[in-house]
Amino acid sequence: MSFSSGGPTPYPNYANAGHVEGQSALFMRDNGISEGLVFHNNPEGTCGFCVNMTETLLPENAKMTVVPPEGAIPVKRGATGETKVFARNSNSQKSPAKGGC
Secondary structure, rough: OOOOOOOOOOOOOOOOOOOOHHHHHHHHOOOOOEEEEOOOOOOOOOHHHHHHHHHOOOOOOOEEEEOOOOOOOOOOOOOOOOEEEEEOOEEEEEEOOOOOO
């Protein structure tokens, strides 16, 4: 499956919903997938929005591992160049609603 960052999203309140990580989490939600592995090619790593919000977009009891490119150098606040596992459980934030508030 291939996703690309950018473009409109039905979840405008979530800054990462248009990013590859967010699109992947929403695809998992829409298709009943409980585990995923995402490789992306952003040389600045996984952005801070994705680090902070991806868990919220996942379906309950799901996990997704996000792997940035080798040698990724985070330059923006909150970003990471490391592999990160996102997990959603009953203690996670409320599920997103399409269309915003």
